[in-house]
Amino acid sequence: xxxxxxxxxxxKQSMKKKFxxxxxxxxxxxxxxxxxxxxxxxxxxxxxxxxxxxxMTLEEKIGQLNQLSYGSGWGPSIKVQVPDQYKKMIRxxxxxxxxxxxxxxxxxxxxxxxxxESRLKIPLLFGLDVIHGFRTTxxxxxxxxxxxxxxxxxxxxxxxALEASSxxxxxxxxxxxxxxxxxxxGRIVEGSGEDTYLGLTMAAARVRGFQGNLSDDNIIACAKxxxxxxxxxxxxxxxxxxxxxxxxxxxxLPPFKSALDAGAETFMASxxxxxxxxxxxxxxxxxxxxxxxxxxxxFVVSDWNSIGEMINHGFASDLKDAASxxxxxxxxxxxxxxxxxxxxxxxxxxxxxxxxxxxxxVKRILRIKFKFGLFxxxxxxxxxxxxxxxxxxxxxxxAALEVAKRSIVxxxxxxxxxxxxxxxxxxxxxGPLADSKQDPLGPWAAVGNPNDVVTIVxxxxxxxxxxxxxxxxxxxxxxxxxxxxxxxxxxxxxESDVVILCIGERENMTGEANNRSTLDLxxxxxxLAEEIYKTGKPVVVILMNGRPLSIEWIDRNMSAxxxxxFLGIKSGDAIxxxxxxxxxPSGKLPVSFPRTVGQIPxxxxxxxxxxxGNERNRFTSKYLDLPLTPLYPFGFGLSYTNFxxxxxxxxxxxxxxxxxxxxxxxxxxxxxxxxxxxxxxxxQDLVGSVTRPVKELKRFKKIFxxxxxxxxxxxxxxxxxxRFTGHEMTSISESGEFKVYVGTNSADVMESRFKLVKTISxxxx
Numbered sequence: 007x008x009x010x011x012x013x014x015x016x017x018k019q020s021m022k023k024k025f026x027x028x029x030x031x032x033x034x035x036x037x038x039x040x041x042x043x044x045x046x047x048x049x050x051x052x053x054x055x056x057x058x059x060x061x062m063t064l065e066e067k068i069g070q071l072n073q074l075s076y077g078s079g080w081g082p083s084i085k086v087q088v089p090d091q092y093k094k095m096i097r098x099x100x101x102x103x104x105x106x107x108x109x110x111x112x113x114x115x116x117x118x119x120x121x122x123e124s125r126l127k128i129p130l131l132f133g134l135d136v137i138h139g140f141r142t143t144x145x146x147x148x149x150x151x152x153x154x155x156x157x158x159x160x161x162x163x164x165x166x167a168l169e170a171s172s173x174x175x176x177x178x179x180x181x182x183x184x185x186x187x188x189x190x191x192g193r194i195v196e197g198s199g200e201d202t203y204l205g206l207t208m209a210a211a212r213v214r215g216f217q218g219n220l221s222d223d224n225i226i227a228c229a230k231x232x233x234x235x236x237x238x239x240x241x242x243x244x245x246x247x248x249x250x251x252x253x254x255x256x257x258x259l260p261p262f263k264s265a266l267d268a269g270a271e272t273f274m275a276s277x278x279x280x281x282x283x284x285x286x287x288x289x290x291x292x293x294x295x296x297x298x299x300x301x302x303x304x305f306v307v308s309d310w311n312s313i314g315e316m317i318n319h320g321f322a323s324d325l326k327d328a329a330s331x332x333x334x335x336x337x338x339x340x341x342x343x344x345x346x347x348x349x350x351x352x353x354x355x356x357x358x359x360x361x362x363x364x365x366x367x368v369k370r371i372l373r374i375k376f377k378f379g380l381f382x383x384x385x386x387x388x389x390x391x392x393x394x395x396x397x398x399x400x401x402x403x404x405a406a407l408e409v410a411k412r413s414i415v416x417x418x419x420x421x422x423x424x425x426x427x428x429x430x431x432x433x434x435x436x437g438p439l440a441d442s443k444q445d446p447l448g449p450w451a452a453v454g455n456p457n458d459v460v461t462i463v464x465x466x467x468x469x470x471x472x473x474x475x476x477x478x479x480x481x482x483x484x485x486x487x488x489x490x491x492x493x494x495x496x497x498x499x500x501e502s503d504v505v506i507l508c509i510g511e512r513e514n515m516t517g518e519a520n521n522r523s524t525l526d527l528x529x530x531x532x533x534l535a536e537e538i539y540k541t542g543k544p545v546v547v548i549l550m551n552g553r554p555l556s557i558e559w560i561d562r563n564m565s566a567x568x569x570x571x572f573l574g575i576k577s578g579d580a581i582x583x584x585x586x587x588x589x590x591p592s593g594k595l596p597v598s599f600p601r602t603v604g605q606i607p608x609x610x611x612x613x614x615x616x617x618x619g620n621e622r623n624r625f626t627s628k629y630l631d632l633p634l635t636p637l638y639p640f641g642f643g644l645s646y647t648n649f650x651x652x653x654x655x656x657x658x659x660x661x662x663x664x665x666x667x668x669x670x671x672x673x674x675x676x677x678x679x680x681x682x683x684x685x686x687x688x689x690q691d692l693v694g695s696v697t698r699p700v701k702e703l704k705r706f707k708k709i710f711x712x713x714x715x716x717x718x719x720x721x722x723x724x725x726x727x728x729r730f731t732g733h734e735m736t737s738i739s740e741s742g743e744f745k746v747y748v749g750t751n752s753a754d755v756m757e758s759r760f761k762l763v764k765t766i767s768x769x770x771x
Contacts, residue, residue, distance in 0.1 A: 052373070062368070064351055064364070067364050068350045069100040070099075070371050070372065071102060071368065072340055073307065074092075075342055076107035082106050082108045082134060082453050083112070086109070097123045097124050098124070099126060100347060102131065103131040103177075104131075105132075108132075109174055110390045113175075114388035118385075120384070129375060131374070132175055133176065134175045136180055137182070137196055137452070139166050139454060140166060140173060141169055142402045143451050143452075143574035144406050144574045145413040146516075146571055147197055147198060149570075149571035151199055152413050152569070152595060153592075154708055161215065161405065163214075167223060168396055169396055171223055171387045174387045176225055177226040177272065180216065181229065183198070183206075184197050185237075185261065186199065188237075188607050190525070192516045192520035192521045192522070193516075193517060198261075198596055202611075203703040205261040206261040209229065210264045210267065212265075214268050227265070228270065228273065228274050228307065230274035231275070231278075234259075234280055235277065235278050235285075237249050243277075243518060255735065271374055272306070274306070274307050275288075275291075275292065275308050279319055285312070286309070286315075286331075286332045286335070287316055287322070289334070293336035305370035305374060306337050308343065311341070314345055316331065316332070334359060406575060410573040411579075411580035414571075415591065415594060415643045416568055416643060417569050417638055418561060418564070418566055423566045424585065425587025429471045429474060432476075433470065433505075434499045434501070434504070435506045436481050436507050436538060439550045440480070443461055446461070446572055448573075449517025450518075460578035462577065462578045484511065484531070487530060488530070496538065496540075496541060502543060504543065504546065505543050505544070505546070506546050507545050507547050509527055509534070509549065509550070510548075515552070524556070535547070535560060544566075547568065549567065550572060551572070554595075556602050557599075557637070568581070568585070590647065592684070593643050594642060594684045595639075595642045595751075597609075598638065599637045600636055604629070605636065610641070610752040611701060611702050611752075612699060612700060613697050614697070614700055639752045641684070641686050641750070641751035642751040645682070645683065647677030647678060648675070649675060650674045650676045651748070651756055653671065654670075654748055660762070661761075666722045668721070669748065673719055675712065682708055683711065683750065684708045686705075686706045686749060688746070688752065689728065691728065692745060695733060701752065707719055707721070725739050739764070740762070741763055741764040743761050746760060
């Protein structure tokens with residue numbers, strides 16, 4: 007008996023000695039990292055990761071793959087009293103990450119348990135959906151994409167990261183880079199719209215802003231949802247995606263590749279299936295494309311319970327089966343299904359999952375924790391003083407206002423009604439969104455507070471002269487069926503010089519699970535607009551929404567239309583600055599606006615058919631009761647001034663695959679205001695071995711011109727810009743003739759032609 011006790015003591019001493027030896031080696035490597043900038047940082051991190059991994063039990067490894075939501079339900083929590091269940095799991099090394107735990111105090115308490123009370127002292131990773139701000143709410147991503155300014159979007163993301171990191175957050179589940187061509191889908195609001203090139207540009211900008219060089223103001227970016235989530239059938243969230251691999255590669259995957267190239271350290275698997283395989287168990291996506299083709303070194307997290315949902319898909323028989331499928335496919339961290347923590351150890355014993363596979367996933371997660379500096383500074387974002395200083399600071403609020411006004415799109419301005427004079431006698435502000443404090447926050451507002459919001463009524467009152475009377479009438483609620491308050495709204499309009507009609511959607515009518523079968527204005531808002539129109543007063547319509555709406559009657563009858571989206575806490579200030587000319591709107595639509603829901607899907611870069619639509623030919627691809635064109639095309643947006651395009655020139659009628667084509671055009675401000683214009687360049691491959699879109703955005707540039715100023719704008723494109731996915735599912739280009747279009751939007755363009763003459767195989771380059 008005594009011998010057995012002695013053996014146990016010796017075993018413990020041996021383990022302790024081994025632990026201390028490896029710990030010392032980790033610390034020495036850490037010190038070496040600081041001394042030698044000539045060494046490869048990834049190699050040094052790899053040594054440290056292996057040192058920790060060698061100490062871990064199988065159960066502790068599996069714990070690193072387990073992410074739980076903090077608190078009793080969905081959504082951010084700042085409750086500092088840590089439940090005993092979580093304390094126990096952290097001490098036992100059974101949690102690698104939390105989502106929805108926010109605040110310097112709470113994250114400190116959780117991290118303290120991990121690094122002082124668990125056996126191996128491995129720090130926790132804290133994640134949150136910081137989609138368009140933490141406390142200071144910025145415009146929703148679809149609105150920010152309307153700026154067509156990647157640098158602005160990058161700055162916005164940087165400020166959002168500053169606030170989130172100040173509240174203990176290490177990791178955001180953003181950017182969402184899904185291409186969305188169906189505005190019925192609620193999550194269109196979280197991305198950059200319908201176009202691949204604009205989408206990949208904005209994806210890279212957001213990654214650079216959120217993540218940067220992983221300094222003390224950055225958070226880890228997560229490109230989601232991998233992949234093609236935006237192609238859900240019927241615009242229904244979580245639904246099946248049925249697209250060919252070529253469409254997947256040419257349309258939906260490039261923004262993810264762009265995010266990876268910009269440095270995104272994590273990806274999130276999507277809920278949907280593609281070609282019969284759910285993304286959380288899709289080896290083609292998670293291993294063959296993401297890791298083998300693209301060389302991704304980071305880790306992949308599931309979406310909320312998406313591993314468990316493979317049972318509903320009919321792809322897994324039970325949670326244990328789902329765990330086996332997903333880990334073997336290349337998914338590393340389980341968000342909230344608890345399938346890994348419950349089943350992986352047994353699956354290893356049954357040889358259905360190898361411990362080497364688990365080791366790979368653990369290494370990827372530990373690598374991020376080391377690279378982010380959590381092993382060296384586990385409490386780096388748990389500073390209450392920093393939190394107080396940075397949350398809702400004046401600098402961040404100023405940035406939110408700048409981004410908001412640059413995200414606004416002017417859709418109509420008959421007879422130059424806008425900008426309004428600030429000294430009008432009476433201005434009527436009418437509609438359910440005119441004085442709303444909740445709705446401007448938009449969906450996914452993190453810990454955004456309605457009390458921080460400047461409403462449209464408040465913003466207008468700030469800018470008008472003291473003599474101007476601002477009248478307000480709600481008229482109806484957003485989804486009202488009652489017209490009882492119309493009389494008051496009509497009376498208010500009649501008494502005024504001009505009407506500002508604020509209509510649109512509730513903040514939670516878009517976002518996750520918020521899909522609509524119609525794009526009409528909800529409730530009786532259309533009827534309210536019709537009654538206000540009858541007063542004969544000039545009407546400026548302010549749209550507040552997270553998706554394109556069907557507003558053909560509004561467009562036909564109202565004098566001016568401003569697409570304001572959900573602009574965040576500075577909504578009222580930004581909208582007022584545009585209304586009164588303090589800022590000349592410069593936004594452009596990142597998504598086409600259909601005339602009616604029956605046109606969906608409608609997007610500018612569609613394919614031609616054998617019988618392109620022709621009003622004079624019955625047997626062509628068209629509608630009997632509706633034009634083929636959208637109400638507003640992709641890239642559309644007006645200014646208070648006018649821009650004239652002329653003298654489109656190409657540097658050569660043909661290029662080889664080793665040459666660049668220079669494209670230039672003259673732009674002149676011919677109006678009465680200084681202003682900004684987004685010059686857009688599109689290309690069409692006229693004949694290909696597979697059919698090609700009618701045009702594709704390839705370049706854009708936002709320029710500022712003073713009144714009467716003229717500027718030559720130039721672009722360069724090369725063979726790489728002309729590539730597509732060929733028959734063998736590889737990226738190729740082909741000799742042939744191309745059209746190049748330059749203009750103010752995807753429909754109003756000048757055009758020219760050039761040829762590509764191939765000399766070598768681009769797929770080998």
